[in-house]
Amino acid sequence: MFKNVFTFLLLISIEISVGQTLYKNQNYSEVNKTTHTYSSQGNKTLLLDFYKAKQNEQTTPLIIYVHGGGFSGGKRDESEIVSFATKLAQYGYAVASVSYQLTMKGIGFGCNVNTDKKIEAINTASNDVNLAVKYILENNNKFKIDTTKIVLSGSSAGAETVLNMVYTYKDGVLSPDFSYAGVIGMAGAITTLSNINENSAIPTQLFHGTGDRLVPYNIAPHHYCTPDSSGYLMLFGSKAIAKRLSGLGTSYYLYTIEGGSHEWASLPITQCFDEIIDFIYNDVLETESKRQTIRTINSVSPN
Template sequence: MKYFLIPFYLLLSVNSFSQKKYLEKIAKTSKRKFTYQRIKKEKNLKLDFYKPRKVKGLKPLIIYVHGGGFSGGNRNDKYAVDFSKEMASYGYAVASISYRLTMKGIGFGCNIKADLKIQAFNEVSKDISYAIKYIIKRNRKFKIDISKVILVGSSAGAEAVLNLAYVYENEILDSKFKFAGIIGMAGAITAIDKITNSNAIPTQLFHGEKDDLVPYHIAPHHYCKKENIGYLKLYGSRAIANQLKSIGKSYYLYSVKNGDHSWNSRPIYQCKNEILDFLYFDVLQNNERQTEVQF
């Protein structure tokens, strides 16, 4: 296992590498909408599927999960559309998904019971699983590489994908299915000991150290007090990286010294090269690296 501590100003752009698929833009993109889950008395769940045009063969699949506190946000907001188009232009297939907004009209603050928050994590993990199952079942149409499914989430979406990869007891996807990698932008999980040698996958984490909603290290969600019914201890990006480091697994931690919760979306525009680097070298090429970037 190689360990890298990289000051931000020494990072090399992936564009300095010789031209390669997944590292430089190779195609224009197309988009189609699909209904992946029909729900009685609720809005049907849809996904927007982006792919590179005229690119043959099976493609790695990125599942993008938007943020919004489990009460808002949209699969086709500007962040989702820009990110999905960009990644598709490099050769990836991308599915930006809708999910049930179980906390809409309720909130996610310190006055909301902790068990409802955990339930929200699990319900979105369930919806993501159904979206993946839908694509896999129809893979003659989608043409994705099932061994290269990558989760990406922002804020609540990051909490959802991290929960899905490391905490959620999945009874929807095949027991042999395993994600190829995960990118969490300002996310956290509820149980650090759930990350083990058997389920660890290449994990990229972006987080502001001054995030006042989702803790960078170990702290309550929204920094609620212990007497609040919404008190829920979370393990943020620093804690997740520490756990992966301790068991000798691959991770890529991008820490922003004075960064706030806006780093749940800023990496989409400001850290494209770091994302491409991680996806290509850590996920697709399976290089075992432990990388830390200080900004």
């Protein structure tokens, strides 16, 4: 009898301990990864990899990750992405790493590529990722995610995609009352700041190197193209987005790497995991208090 009571109390103690640190510390070891077709039209098949800890039966926040590659390359299951998604799942999150149409494959994304095609590529990727989220929402009986806690994240082209989804592009795929809970952009930018307002602003984390020559840290043309080039596209990078958010009472977390190049589009998932967890846990999940949180971190690139 005493043994049974002790075992029961021990289980309660473990559950309370996990509950107190869930999403902030590693609680699980084994992670399930499953692959799903979220869109199939003609010869276009789009997949997502879904990660969740084997023992995690709870309804959990979902982190969407969108890979980079200039809308012409990159894969959802690159080794660093798999490691990142697995580690997040060990902390208690569900993760979906999403493939999208690489419409610029064989074309590139440089100054000789028409501006309209660049914008179309970003919008197409945004639409694809929204379709992936719709698929998860419609099949939530098996995914078991908290539909009010979906966080977008992405690197380079993926960052441009997720920031575009939140602050620029609307496609009607998701219901009008749906809202993403947060967004993480790693060396990303948007084409306008005018749509960032009190109604649209959400907790935003931004990683960017000041020496990025592809996607501007502040305000500059994409790839620093000259005004007479066919690919001239003015972009508003991480600093400009943070400045816009600063006056709206919205949480943001700007991580600046002084002298950092565009490689910092991919480095945060391996070198800044703690900062990502800090943002999601404290700013998105609102476990501390409902207040504006402003974090501005300056780091120096080791390169």
